[in-house]
Amino acid sequence: MKSLQRSTKLYILDTNVLLHDPNCLIEFKEQDIVIPMTVLEELDSIKDRKKNVAQEARIAIRAIDRILSQAASPEEISGGVQITLPTPDPDTVLGKLSIFPDHELSMRKGFLPDHNNNDNHIINSALHLQSLYPDRQVTLVTKDINMRLKALGAGLKRVEDYRTDQLISDLDLLTPGYHKIDGNFWDQVSEVKTEQERGHTFHHLARDILPDTYLNEYIFDDEGFAARVEEVGEESITLLDINQQFLLDQQCWGIKPLDLPQSFAMDALTDPNIDLCIINGAAGSGKTLLALAACLEQVIEHKRYNKIIVTRSTPPVAEDIGFLPGTEEEKMTPWLSAIQDNLEAMHEGDEQPHSSIKYTIEKANIQFKSLNFIRGRSIQEALVLIDEAQNLTPSQLKTILTRCGKGTKMICLGNLAQIDSNYLTPLTSGLTYIVERFKDYEGCSTIHLQSVVRSALAEFAESNL
Known part of the structure; x- marks a missing residue:
């Protein structure tokens, strides 16, 4: 795997990352990716199961095959094959993808024992690559919390969760879909334009009254007022009045x-x-x-x-x-x-x-x-x-x-x-x-x-x- 000796980072992917996002291989940009052989075996065992992740396993396998099919020899697959987008984009430069044979690493000193444990095989792959490339940032990416703890305990320096599709950092930040105004809503409004249209009442207000609002959010107060946000502009918002x-x-x-x-x-x-x-x-x-x-x-x-x-x-x-x-x-x-x-x-x-x-x-x-x-x-x-x-x-x-x-x-x-x-x-x-x-x-x-x-x-x- 000497061809992977580059200045970019090296990511080892766990099976659950590929199942969570089958198209994750293009999300690591110019960084290199290693998939242990154990991960391929797990994907193979999952793809035919009658479970809701079987389809994701098949998509991930096809994505890996699309990239590795460009290789002309087993040595190229081990050394790394250039990752390409499904549609050519000359402005996008991606890293390389390689397969690592990890089954015999458990026999070596300092590695986790086998015990028919696939997680240990994957962690051992990361430990081996970390020792092989001491000057390079080697990171294991997994969505399994316990596996992250085991990897850190085994001596792996960098372990991460896959967060590319995580849009918020705390569940409390997730929008509830409605916003309560303390007291009377109209006490906070200095200027409003109200009109009747299609049998409904619409209020046009300045945006700074509800600066963080969004479309179809419900607004209500303590005095019986309720409305739904119909339009959001740069300087104004429109509310549909609903009692x-x-x-x-x-x-x-x-x-x-x-x-x-x-x-x-x-x-x-x-x-x-x-x-x-x-x-x-x-x-x-x-x-x-x-x-x-x-x-x-x-x-x-x-x-x-x-x-x-x-x-x-x-x-x-x-x-x-x-x-x-x-x-x-x-x-x-x-x-x-x-x-x-x-x-x-x-x-x-x-x-x-x-x-x-x-x-x-x-x-x-x-x-x-x-x-x-x-x-x-x-x-x-x-x-x-x-x-x-x-x-x-x-x-x-x-x-x-x-x-x-x-x-x-x-x-x-x-x-x-x-x-x-x-x-x-x-x-x-x-x-x-x-x-x-x-x-x-x-x-x-x-x-x-x-x-x-x-x-x-x-x-x-x-x-x-």
């Missing part, structure tokens, strides 16, 4: 909001001008109930959409339940039991609740689909409800959102405190990513539900466990 009581009096499929954040969510869910509605909040905050009620109202009562497609990621919380017989929808039923629970809650007062639920599912054309169904499709005139979105990577959510066709609305639900994926944290979750990326998009609204309305027990558990 708080009007918001709280909304009703969809018999469900009424219990507080202002829920009313903001229902308003966004039923607004046909909003193409992407993101609702995150604690367990029991009413995310799924509000979303499902709004979907039923729009499909059955207003006929704005033709169907409701419900999907979610399916990582097991404990042990996988194994093979499930039946059709695709029958296989997805255990994972989407939350939808069934909420349908039962909405029809519990009916004389024949089971018949009512069956009728509702047929009338609204509710379809339970796996994420594999979403890939490669163009979905038209539908409401797509993505549950448990916190378990999806930015790449996976991009794949889903780009399936949105004409007249389709996407609804993402998630709880960043309940991430089941081994490859994600609240800061790197795809849910966090799209909240920040779509914050200034006129067709997106984000709402964070804070109160737990499921039960007193659920609220105490969420706050104290």
Whole structure:
């Protein structure tokens, strides 16, 4: 690997980095990248699994093959092959990619023992390269916290998390989707231009009154005023006036909001001008109930959409339940039991609740689909409800959102405190990513539900466990 002896940095990538961002190889700019053989073996074992990271493993393998296929000999692959962009760009200079055979390093003195531990193999690769190139900055990049601790304990000088797609440094900085003004909002306004248009009231104000606001953020005060930001200019903003009581009096499929954040969510869910509605909040905050009620109202009562497609990621919380017989929808039923629970809650007062639920599912054309169904499709005139979105990577959510066709609305639900994926944290979750990326998009609204309305027990558990 002598050809890698350059002044640039040298990064060793763990498997979870490639799964988290299959296109990460071009994110290290002019720096060189080493992939241990163990990482390739792990990608190979993952690519055929029936898990939501299998697709990412295949994409990563193809990206590696595209680069290494330029090499003419095994020596070139070991020494480093120039990384190129998928489309030529003469102004971009990238580093080299090489494969390192790491299996025999555990037999050497000073390296971690094998014990059939793949993490040890990867750490040993980094330790070996650190000793081979003492004058070069050698860094192991992994999203595994424990692996970072092991690597530092084993003597590796530099270990980093992969943060290229991390848009915020603290979860407290994530926008809630609304902003409270203490006292009376109008006491802070010296000049305003109000006009009526399309049956709505719009207020044009100076930008410095709400300097950090963004499109579709809800503004409210202690005196009953509520509005949604419609336009944001360099010197002015436009607010759509919405009375708080009007918001709280909304009703969809018999469900009424219990507080202002829920009313903001229902308003966004039923607004046909909003193409992407993101609702995150604690367990029991009413995310799924509000979303499902709004979907039923729009499909059955207003006929704005033709169907409701419900999907979610399916990582097991404990042990996988194994093979499930039946059709695709029958296989997805255990994972989407939350939808069934909420349908039962909405029809519990009916004389024949089971018949009512069956009728509702047929009338609204509710379809339970796996994420594999979403890939490669163009979905038209539908409401797509993505549950448990916190378990999806930015790449996976991009794949889903780009399936949105004409007249389709996407609804993402998630709880960043309940991430089941081994490859994600609240800061790197795809849910966090799209909240920040779509914050200034006129067709997106984000709402964070804070109160737990499921039960007193659920609220105490969420706050104290």
